[in-house]
Amino acid sequence: MSYNIAQLDKQDVLAPKRALFNLPEEVIYLDGNSLGALPKASVERIQQVVNQQWGNDLISSWNKHNWIDLPLQTGEKIAPLLGAGPDQVVVCDSISVNLYKLLITALTMQSGRAKVVSEQDNFPTDLYMVQGVQTLLGETRCQLISVASEDIENALTDDVAVLMLTHINFRTGRIHDMQRLTRLAHQKGIIVIWDLAHSAGAVPLALDECNVDFAVGCGYKYLNGGPGAPAFLYAAKRHHNKISQPLNGWMGHAKPFEFSPRYDAAPGIKQFLTGTPSIIAMAALDAALDVFDSVSMAQIRQKSSALTELFLHLKRQHPALDDLVLCSPTDSELRGSQLSFSHPAAYAICQALIDHNVVPDFRAPDIVRFGFTPLYLSFADVAKAIAVLHNIMQQRLYTHNKYRTKAAVT
Amino acid sequence: MSYNIAQLDKQDVLAPKRALFNLPEEVIYLDGNSLGALPKASVERIQQVVNQQWGNDLISSWNKHNWIDLPLQTGEKIAPLLGAGPDQVVVCDSISVNLYKLLITALTMQSGRAKVVSEQDNFPTDLYMVQGVQTLLGETRCQLISVASEDIENALTDDVAVLMLTHINFRTGRIHDMQRLTRLAHQKGIIVIWDLAHSAGAVPLALDECNVDFAVGCGYKYLNGGPGAPAFLYAAKRHHNKISQPLNGWMGHAKPFEFSPRYDAAPGIKQFLTGTPSIIAMAALDAALDVFDSVSMAQIRQKSSALTELFLHLKRQHPALDDLVLCSPTDSELRGSQLSFSHPAAYAICQALIDHNVVPDFRAPDIVRFGFTPLYLSFADVAKAIAVLHNIMQQRLYTHNKYRTKAAVT
Numbered sequence: 001m002s003y004n005i006a007q008l009d010k011q012d013v014l015a016p017k018r019a020l021f022n023l024p025e026e027v028i029y030l031d032g033n034s035l036g037a038l039p040k041a042s043v044e045r046i047q048q049v050v051n052q053q054w055g056n057d058l059i060s061s062w063n064k065h066n067w068i069d070l071p072l073q074t075g076e077k078i079a080p081l082l083g084a085g086p087d088q089v090v091v092c093d094s095i096s097v098n099l100y101k102l103l104i105t106a107l108t109m110q111s112g113r114a115k116v117v118s119e120q121d122n123f124p125t126d127l128y129m130v131q132g133v134q135t136l137l138g139e140t141r142c143q144l145i146s147v148a149s150e151d152i153e154n155a156l157t158d159d160v161a162v163l164m165l166t167h168i169n170f171r172t173g174r175i176h177d178m179q180r181l182t183r184l185a186h187q188k189g190i191i192v193i194w195d196l197a198h199s200a201g202a203v204p205l206a207l208d209e210c211n212v213d214f215a216v217g218c219g220y221k222y223l224n225g226g227p228g229a230p231a232f233l234y235a236a237k238r239h240h241n242k243i244s245q246p247l248n249g250w251m252g253h254a255k256p257f258e259f260s261p262r263y264d265a266a267p268g269i270k271q272f273l274t275g276t277p278s279i280i281a282m283a284a285l286d287a288a289l290d291v292f293d294s295v296s297m298a299q300i301r302q303k304s305s306a307l308t309e310l311f312l313h314l315k316r317q318h319p320a321l322d323d324l325v326l327c328s329p330t331d332s333e334l335r336g337s338q339l340s341f342s343h344p345a346a347y348a349i350c351q352a353l354i355d356h357n358v359v360p361d362f363r364a365p366d367i368v369r370f371g372f373t374p375l376y377l378s379f380a381d382v383a384k385a386i387a388v389l390h391n392i393m394q395q396r397l398y399t400h401n402k403y404r405t406k407a408a409v410t
Numbered sequence: 411m412s413y414n415i416a417q418l419d420k421q422d423v424l425a426p427k428r429a430l431f432n433l434p435e436e437v438i439y440l441d442g443n444s445l446g447a448l449p450k451a452s453v454e455r456i457q458q459v460v461n462q463q464w465g466n467d468l469i470s471s472w473n474k475h476n477w478i479d480l481p482l483q484t485g486e487k488i489a490p491l492l493g494a495g496p497d498q499v500v501v502c503d504s505i506s507v508n509l510y511k512l513l514i515t516a517l518t519m520q521s522g523r524a525k526v527v528s529e530q531d532n533f534p535t536d537l538y539m540v541q542g543v544q545t546l547l548g549e550t551r552c553q554l555i556s557v558a559s560e561d562i563e564n565a566l567t568d569d570v571a572v573l574m575l576t577h578i579n580f581r582t583g584r585i586h587d588m589q590r591l592t593r594l595a596h597q598k599g600i601i602v603i604w605d606l607a608h609s610a611g612a613v614p615l616a617l618d619e620c621n622v623d624f625a626v627g628c629g630y631k632y633l634n635g636g637p638g639a640p641a642f643l644y645a646a647k648r649h650h651n652k653i654s655q656p657l658n659g660w661m662g663h664a665k666p667f668e669f670s671p672r673y674d675a676a677p678g679i680k681q682f683l684t685g686t687p688s689i690i691a692m693a694a695l696d697a698a699l700d701v702f703d704s705v706s707m708a709q710i711r712q713k714s715s716a717l718t719e720l721f722l723h724l725k726r727q728h729p730a731l732d733d734l735v736l737c738s739p740t741d742s743e744l745r746g747s748q749l750s751f752s753h754p755a756a757y758a759i760c761q762a763l764i765d766h767n768v769v770p771d772f773r774a775p776d777i778v779r780f781g782f783t784p785l786y787l788s789f790a791d792v793a794k795a796i797a798v799l800h801n802i803m804q805q806r807l808y809t810h811n812k813y814r815t816k817a818a819v820t
Binding site for chain 2: 095122230251282
């Protein structure tokens with residue numbers, strides 16, 4: 001199979017989306033799965049929120065610019081990307097905090113069951129949050145069972161309370177079968193919480209169709225909401241009337257401005273709100289979501305697969321790249337919008353790439369991770385990235401001392 | 411006593427600070443205790459973080475611009491305003507979420523005690539958070555005892571685990587005696603959590619000297635960090651090695667980038683971090699704090715008292731204002747940087763004032779609340795505000811229909 005790269009870019013229906021982002025010309029950014037690029041719409045919106053709304057309209061902006069509804073409004077913009085109908089998604093807090101709310105919500109629904117099944121290789125914060133709940137409530141109410149990926153299905157026994165999984169693995173990009181695992185879990189009466197950090201905005205999702213109970217996800221990766229953007233939380237409508245989450249903040253109150261001393265949860269998805277959210281941060285995310293206008297997740301997925309396939313194809317043509325061992329699934333259907341390779345010098349290779357204007361990231365202990373974001377990446381970018389990588393590996397540029405010193409954030 | 415207003419403004423050492431804020435010329439903003447005004451430094455910093463750091467330097471900014479240390483760095487800037495030594499203040503999440511962490515931390519330290527004493531008239535979210543913990547853990551581990559203000563001292567018995575109070579009451583502005591109440595609580599083995607939402611940046615504080623255990627506070631009121639700015643959390647150093655908080659997110663891990671599956675809390679104040687924070691929101695607050703450079707909290711307090719005294723003096727000269735009944739303490743030593751008045755038409759009076767470019771806020775059921783922020787308010791502003799208020803009350807302008815319809819946020 002041979003590729004005509006210029007032709008691929010010419011036929012790319014998503015190519016015009018690149019102009020919606022501010023990205024440095026010289027950089028090939030393969031780390032949108034860690035921090036999404038800056039949408040021009042966010043720049044404009046932040047300026048508006050800061051200067052006009054905060055600076056000029058001050059406190060009246062809560063009504064005048066509808067700050068108060070922003071968590072719901074932004075949630076409704078995310079919902080279609082998740083395959084979620086209205087009134088089920090809200091934006092607030094971080095993934096960690098939202099997971100905590102959902103873990104306790106789910107455990108409370110499952111009286112007599114305490115086990116929370118997850119994957120050893122899950123993103124650590126997810127496991128940490130369960131450990132925190134376990135320490136607080138004791139093993140009789142919460143017990144983390146973390147198993148290897150291949151043992152998940154066997155672990156779904158009828159004494160399990162919750163199955164909590166990250167849909168796309170942060171290291172390998174492997175995708176779990178959401179429909180199958182949710183169904184198997186439900187057959188045993190298990191409630192399912194999906195972490196969509198590496199899925200939302202990257203692959204098509206069908207939360208409603210898969211009958212998912214709860215989910216959380218990230219605003220700053222494929223949704224391009226800015227560094228540390230607020231997270232989102234999905235709760236299926238069928239559960240709204242029977243749940244209570246523990247972080248009873250005033251923003252989740254049915255009537256916050258009555259300042260009643262007794263907590264009465266708001267109806268619906270709003271009951272998951274806690275404290276006052278950062279309006280600047282949320283507005284940046286809200287504006288960023290407009291780049292998804294007029295494209296479907298199927299189109300994004302198709303280009304994402306084509307980009308990773310091209311990368312692998314070009315890599316195979318260079319024997320100097322053989323030492324980079326693919327640890328993502330070879331079948332593009334089974335992986336998200338990333339490719340990960342292990343190499344003993346992974347950290348130094350990442351640093352050398354960054355020094356040559358190709359930006360991947362390193363994941364301990366030995367992984368170079370490339371993210372492919374179809375909204376701002378071209379096929380020519382992929383070809384250039386391979387050329388740079390080839391140069392670094394063939395010339396062993398990564399052995400240079402300056403690429404070995406680890407920074408605080410890797 | 412008579413006032414020479416021009417003279418007061420001329421002698422005001424804080425007057426030059428007004429130029430550090432972007433405030434609409436025509437507005438007299440008496441609501442900085444709800445949403446602080448926009449510091450020019452924040453405008454510039456946000457632009458830098460968005461365009462240069464996020465847009466251009468992308469993921470490398472976590473190291474290059476030290477995003478990773480921002481929660482600690484901003485905490486250290488707040489510490490002197492609290493009378494707190496280094497390594498005890500961190501910026502993260504919301505007041506509500508931080509209170510949750512501290513409530514459970516404190517309850518866990520107090521085995522055998524479950525009572526959390528607070529004030530009926532506390533800001534509701536504080537009470538709600540205790541209610542959430544009570545529902546989760548049961549009354550044997552957490553039991554909210556909310557009492558009238560005058561009954562607090564009697565409620566401090568040796569079966570109480572935690573005293574949780576807001577230092578300055580959001581409705582009346584009444585100040586609790588932090589030193590005395592902390593001491594009385596400690597005599598009974600009670601841990602004390604102070605909510606400093608209306609105190610930080612408004613009145614001098616001495617957390618270390620008062621031997622306070624824990625505290626939380628707000629970034630968006632007197633600290634001018636922007637709408638929904640992240641909150642701060644104080645934990646006395648003497649407790650750092652014996653505590654554990656339940657929201658075990660990866661940012662609070664000793665080595666977050668080792669991605670270890672087991673949670674090991676970071677040493678010191680960093681253990682209170684949970685998820686990834688919004689860098690834009692936090693940078694806005696960090697920059698806003700620079701307006702406190704080269705002024706002392708004593709200077710701010712002195713001007714604040716002078717402003718509220720002037721307001722009350724001028725009010726007394728207008729019999730048409732007698733129906734506005736002061737519900738803040740008459741002794742300026744006993745109240746924070748606000749004045750509250752009850753009136754049956756409080757909501758409409760607020761709306762009429764706003765319509766005439768004087769911005770207070772309404773607090774249910776019947777309070778007009780004026781905040782006095784010495785960094786951007788002049789004595790002339792106070793005199794003008796009284797003139798406008800007098801006009802509205804004397805002419806009964808507030809009875810106009812258009813001022814009666816309540817907005818979503820009051």
